[in-house]
Amino acid sequence: MKNLFALLFAAACCLLSIDASAQCNGRYYDEVFPKPDVFITILGIPLPDVSKLNQTKVTYGSAEGQNLEMYVLQPEGDTAEKRPLVMLAFGGSFTAGFKESPDIIKLCQEFTARGFVTVSIDYRLLPGTSPIDSANMLKQVVKAVQDTKAAIRYFYQDAATTNTYKIDTNKIFVGGTSAGAFIGIHLAYLTDTVGIQQWMKDIIASQGELEGTSGNPGYSSRVAGVINLAGAIGDTAWIDAGEAPMVSMHGNQDGTVPYCSEIINVSGNDIIVVDGSATIKARTVHLGIKNSFYTWRNADHVPYVDPTPTSEGPAYMDTTVWFVRNFLYEQMTGIECGQALAAAGKVSAPCGYPIEDTTNTGIEPVLLSGDFSVYPNPSSDVIYIEKPNEITGSADVEVYDNIGRRVKSYHNIPNTFTISKKELGAGVFIVKMIPANKSLGIARTKVVFE
Numbered sequence: 001m002k003n004l005f006a007l008l009f010a011a012a013c014c015l016l017s018i019d020a021s022a023q024c025n026g027r028y029y030d031e032v033f034p035k036p037d038v039f040i041t042i043l044g045i046p047l048p049d050v051s052k053l054n055q056t057k058v059t060y061g062s063a064e065g066q067n068l069e070m071y072v073l074q075p076e077g078d079t080a081e082k083r084p085l086v087m088l089a090f091g092g093s094f095t096a097g098f099k100e101s102p103d104i105i106k107l108c109q110e111f112t113a114r115g116f117v118t119v120s121i122d123y124r125l126l127p128g129t130s131p132i133d134s135a136n137m138l139k140q141v142v143k144a145v146q147d148t149k150a151a152i153r154y155f156y157q158d159a160a161t162t163n164t165y166k167i168d169t170n171k172i173f174v175g176g177t178s179a180g181a182f183i184g185i186h187l188a189y190l191t192d193t194v195g196i197q198q199w200m201k202d203i204i205a206s207q208g209e210l211e212g213t214s215g216n217p218g219y220s221s222r223v224a225g226v227i228n229l230a231g232a233i234g235d236t237a238w239i240d241a242g243e244a245p246m247v248s249m250h251g252n253q254d255g256t257v258p259y260c261s262e263i264i265n266v267s268g269n270d271i272i273v274v275d276g277s278a279t280i281k282a283r284t285v286h287l288g289i290k291n292s293f294y295t296w297r298n299a300d301h302v303p304y305v306d307p308t309p310t311s312e313g314p315a316y317m318d319t320t321v322w323f324v325r326n327f328l329y330e331q332m333t334g335i336e337c338g339q340a341l342a343a344a345g346k347v348s349a350p351c352g353y354p355i356e357d358t359t360n361t362g363i364e365p366v367l368l369s370g371d372f373s374v375y376p377n378p379s380s381d382v383i384y385i386e387k388p389n390e391i392t393g394s395a396d397v398e399v400y401d402n403i404g405r406r407v408k409s410y411h412n413i414p415n416t417f418t419i420s421k422k423e424l425g426a427g428v429f430i431v432k433m434i435p436a437n438k439s440l441g442i443a444r445t446k447v448v449f450e
Contacts, residue, residue, distance in 0.1 A: 024337035027115040028084075028329045033075040035113045038105060048105040061150040061215020063124060068147050068214060070121040071099060072165065073112040084171035084332060085155060086111050087119040088227065089148060091178030091302065093256075093266045094140040095126045103177055103305045103317070110321045116328070117165055123147040123183070132269045138203050138234075144183045145190075146212025148174065152187075152223065153216035160219070173225040173328065177302050178257060181231020185246075185280070188226045189239045196238065197428045197446065225331055227324055230257050230302045232264065232274040236283035237444070245290035247327035249320060250277035251299030252347060259295075260351035261442075273400055273430065278350035292327045294319075294345030319345075374431075378448035382420045385431065387413070388443045395435040401427060421449040 026032065038056075040049040053071050061068040075083070088108060090101035099120045108118035123144040130136050152174065155167045175184030190210065193201045204210060211221065226246040233239070252259045258276040265271065275283070277293065284291040296303055296316065304320050306313035323345065326338035373386040387395065399408040399419065408423060419431070426449050433443040 023335050024326075024329065028332045029114065029325060029337075031110075031113040032115055033078065033113050035109050036073045036076070038073070038109060046102070046106075048100045048102055050100055053100065053105070058154075060121075060154040061147065063143070063147060063150075063212070063214040066124060068122050068124075068150065069099065070119050070151055071105075071108070073108050073118045074165065075112055075115055075117070078115070080115075081166055082168035082171075083166050084116050084328075085119065085165075085167045085173065086116045086227070086328070087121060087148070087151060087172065087174045089121050089123060089144070089174075089176035089180030089183045091176065091180055091230075091305075092125070094137060094144060094179050094182075095128075095132070095266065097125070097179065098122075101177070103302070104180070106317060107321065107324075111325070111328070114325065114328075117167060119151065121148060121151050132267050132271075134272045135199075135203060137266060137271050138200060139207055141182060141186060142204055142207045142210070143212070144179070145187050145210065146208065147214045148183050148187055149211055149221035150214035150216055152221045153219040156219035156221075157216050169220070170224060171332065172223045173227055173331070174223045175227030175229065175231070177229045177305070178231065181228045182233075184223075184226045185228055185231050185233045187221070188223055188244045188246075189233060191243075195446075196235070199428065200234070225327075227327075228277060228280070229320065229324075230254060230277070232257050232276045233280060234272065234274055236275045236280055239280070239283050239287065239289070241287040241289070243287075243289060245327075245331065246280075246284065247292045247294075247324050248277040248281060249294045249296060249323060249345070251296040251301060251303055252278070252350060253298055254301045256301035278347075281350070292323070292330075292342070294323045294342065295347040295350060296345070297347070374445055374447060378450050380421060380450045382418050383447050383449075384416060384418055385433075385445075385447075386416045387433065391433060391435045391443060393435060393437055395433050398432045398434065399424065400430040400432070419447070424449060426450060 038049055038052050039046045056071045056073055057069055058072050059067050059069050088104050090097040090099060090104050099122045104120045108120050112118045124140070124147055126132070126136060126140045152172060155165060155172065156169050158164050159167050159169050174187060175181050193204055223244055225244050228246055228248040230250050250259050258264060258274060259278050261273060261275045261279045263270050263272065264274045281291050281293045304313055304316035322338065322341055326341065330336050375384055377383055394412045397410040397413050398406055401407050410417065429447050431445050431447055
């Protein structure tokens with residue numbers, strides 16, 4: 001119950017802040033349209049009404065013999081000639097889930113009432129007969145990204161032809177819950193295969209590259225922003241300066257998708273090391289990318305998903321809607337609001353690194369990526385690694401293989417140290433340097449032994 005009271009207090013603070021600031025109102029902030037009537041209450045629990053949703057269903061593509069469908073909700077009576085689009089995908093570890101997921105339909109309902117065209121998409125899932133391992137899971141992420149790109153291209157094509165939905169293609173936001181957030185993050189930031197590990201390149205190529213062939217070829221799949229609700233990325237080094245802004249929300253006790261950087265486990269199988277929302281926040285701070293970041297304090301995975309009225313789920317959902325709304329409102333209008341709510345979700349040192357608070361110099365400590373001096377790389381014998389200038393004092397090193405297993409640790413390393421093929425064998429490895437002074441941030445790079 002403490003979590004619930006904290007959420008309600010934060011919400012009250014936010015509402016007081018809103019009342020004091022008349023600039024945060026109107027379309028994109030307030031519910032200026034009726035909420036779409038797409039829920040039915042059964043035994044006191046609101047659930048999506050599939051018969052009503054089917055009236056909004058559109059087939060946007062196909063792949064591997066599967067028709068890909070989506071629900072498209074539009075603001076009732078809207079006369080705007082150009083409208084923003086919010087496209088959301090359900091969670092389920094890429095092995096389960098459906099576009100009727102109650103949390104996704106609820107989010108679509110809330111943002112349609114605020115003047116967005118909203119979409120809940122279908123995408124391909126891992127067949128039940130397939131082993132759950134790093135290769136198959138990467139294939140499934142690629143397929144899901146390809147399918148979502150096809151859905152985005154559908155609206156670019158519509159805008160260029162019949163203009164049925166009147167979408168402003170400069171204002172398309174994509175993301176979702178858990179696996180859906182993975183999709184949005186990788187769609188926006190994994191834009192090519194330069195610098196990624198060869199085994200990943202091979203898998204992406206085997207699936208038809210990043211754009212794929214799920215439908216609507218010849219149109220753009222570019223997005224204006226990402227909605228990351230408890231997602232992660234394979235490597236924050238894939239995020240480059242100047243890319244799309246993001247809103248991120250994640251529980252710092254998430255046992256499903258790491259809040260920081262850890263091995264992700266699916267159905268009891270260790271898959272790969274991923275970078276969660278707090279690590280992504282550090283990278284985006286470093287690059288100057290807008291990333292509104294909220295920590296659900298002491299919360300597990302996507303705490304808003306439980307729809308039972310007596311649970312804390314509805315309070316978490318309210319907070320989620322308000323925080324994402326504030327981000328979208330700023331993207332649409334350039335006006336920032338909701339500071340009390342943002343403060344409620346602030347953690348001064350997520351993962352042990354104070355990325356949320358500025359230092360006395362006004363510069364935020366960053367989590368570094370790819371800033372080592374490494375030579376020769378690749379190597380068939382020994383690789384020399386030098387500490388980045390930013391890391392002073394003692395530091396440890398951890399080495400992970402290409403499926404995320406820690407294979408070697410080095411303690412209190414010198415300024416220049418070596419790792420050898422004799423110790424690790426051939427392959428691609430991730431080297432993490434962890435300073436004793438946590439405020440300096442982690443440095444990380446890839447090395448290859450041939």
